[in-house]
Amino acid sequence: MKYLSEFRNPEIVEQYIAELHKITTKPWTIMEVCGGQTHSLVKNGILNILPKQITMVHGPGCPVCVTPLTLIDKALYLAEEKNVILCSYGDMIRVPGSKRSLLEAKANGADIRIMYSPLEAVKIAQENPTREVVFFAVGFETTAPANALSVIHAQRLGLKNYSILASHVLVPPAMEAVINDKEAKIEAFLAAGHVCTIMGMSEYEPIVEKYKIPMVVTGFEPVDLLQGILMTVRQLENGEAKLENQYSRVVKPEGNPEAQKVIAKVFRTDDREWRGIGTIPQSGWEVNEEMAAFDANKKFSVNIQKVPECADCIAGQVLKGIKKPFECSQFGKACTPLNPLGAPMVSSEGACAAYYHYSEAMEEALV
Structure with a gap:
C-alpha cells in the first residue's frame, strides 16, 4: 500500500458501485465477519449506496463483543480480590461484567492500567517484582502473536509475577457456527483480512468446499470493501463458490509462519464460550501446559460462577447476523455507549457502536 488515499x-x-448495480439481479445476503469492516461500511456510508438487493449483515468478528461475562468477572476478581495489577487493551475497560465494568472498578481504586501492547505489561512486572501483573489477553488470531510473545519474553526474563488471562477466539469455527444456525441466512462471507495476514487462507478452503459458499478475504478501506463485495456478488450471480483474496497486497496464502510458530509455542486449541452465542467447539486458544506458569486461571485458581446475559440485550442475534442493531428495542434508549447493556455498544469494533455513532438508522430507531 503506497498511499492510503x-x-x-x-x-x-x-x-x-456502478458495476454492482449493473450485475446484481437477485437479492443476496453477505456477512462481513470483522467488526473493523462493519465500522468502515457504516462510517463511510457504503450500506446506503449498495444496490437494494444486497444486504450486508454483521458477524461475530469483534473479540471484545464476544468475550463472555464470566471472563470479565474473572478479570474483576483478580483486580479487586487478588490485588493484581491488571493490564488491558482499552476496548475492554468499559464492557459491562455481571455487576460492573473494569472502568468502574478502576474508579473504585483497583489497579487497572490501559496498555497498547502486552510487552508494556511485561515491563510493569519487571518494575514491580513484589506485585502480580496480569494481562487481559483478548483477541482473535490477529493479537495472539503479541500476547504469546509477552509470555515468551517473560519466561526468558525469569519473571514469576507475570501471567495472562487468555480470551482468544478463532474465526473459522465461528463462521461454521453462523452457517449452521437455523435463523441465520448467510449466502457469502467477506473474511477478515488482518486475521488472514497471520493465519493465511488454508483454514477457509474446507468451509468453502463443505458449504459451497463464496468467501473473499477483504481489507478495510472503502475501495477494499467495495471490491470485495463486487468479487463476492460476481460469484453469487455466476453460481460459483470460491475462496478469493482481495487483500493480496497484505495477505499471503501461507500467512505469517513466524507468527504462527510463536502462537503454537504458547497456546493450544480448546472449546470457547462466546458472549451471546454460546460454546463453540475448538474455537479458542488457551495457554498450553508448557507455559502453564503464565496462565492466570491456573495461577490464581480462578473459579467464577457463570451468570446469564442481560435479557434485554440481543447482542447474540446481532453477532450472528440475524438482526441489525437498530432492531433492538433498547438501542439508543436504555442501551447507549455511556450505559451499555452489551459489549457491541462500547467496543470500537462493535456493530451497535457503529450504528449509534455513524448511521442514519440511529435517528430512525429513535423516532
Whole structure:
C-alpha cells in the first residue's frame, strides 16, 4: 500500500458501485465477519449506496463483543480480590461484567492500567517484582502473536509475577457456527483480512468446499470493501463458490509462519464460550501446559460462577447476523455507549457502536 488515499478514491468507488448495480439481479445476503469492516461500511456510508438487493449483515468478528461475562468477572476478581495489577487493551475497560465494568472498578481504586501492547505489561512486572501483573489477553488470531510473545519474553526474563488471562477466539469455527444456525441466512462471507495476514487462507478452503459458499478475504478501506463485495456478488450471480483474496497486497496464502510458530509455542486449541452465542467447539486458544506458569486461571485458581446475559440485550442475534442493531428495542434508549447493556455498544469494533455513532438508522430507531 503506497498511499492510503488510493483506497478511498471516490472515482474508484463510483466505478465499483456502478458495476454492482449493473450485475446484481437477485437479492443476496453477505456477512462481513470483522467488526473493523462493519465500522468502515457504516462510517463511510457504503450500506446506503449498495444496490437494494444486497444486504450486508454483521458477524461475530469483534473479540471484545464476544468475550463472555464470566471472563470479565474473572478479570474483576483478580483486580479487586487478588490485588493484581491488571493490564488491558482499552476496548475492554468499559464492557459491562455481571455487576460492573473494569472502568468502574478502576474508579473504585483497583489497579487497572490501559496498555497498547502486552510487552508494556511485561515491563510493569519487571518494575514491580513484589506485585502480580496480569494481562487481559483478548483477541482473535490477529493479537495472539503479541500476547504469546509477552509470555515468551517473560519466561526468558525469569519473571514469576507475570501471567495472562487468555480470551482468544478463532474465526473459522465461528463462521461454521453462523452457517449452521437455523435463523441465520448467510449466502457469502467477506473474511477478515488482518486475521488472514497471520493465519493465511488454508483454514477457509474446507468451509468453502463443505458449504459451497463464496468467501473473499477483504481489507478495510472503502475501495477494499467495495471490491470485495463486487468479487463476492460476481460469484453469487455466476453460481460459483470460491475462496478469493482481495487483500493480496497484505495477505499471503501461507500467512505469517513466524507468527504462527510463536502462537503454537504458547497456546493450544480448546472449546470457547462466546458472549451471546454460546460454546463453540475448538474455537479458542488457551495457554498450553508448557507455559502453564503464565496462565492466570491456573495461577490464581480462578473459579467464577457463570451468570446469564442481560435479557434485554440481543447482542447474540446481532453477532450472528440475524438482526441489525437498530432492531433492538433498547438501542439508543436504555442501551447507549455511556450505559451499555452489551459489549457491541462500547467496543470500537462493535456493530451497535457503529450504528449509534455513524448511521442514519440511529435517528430512525429513535423516532
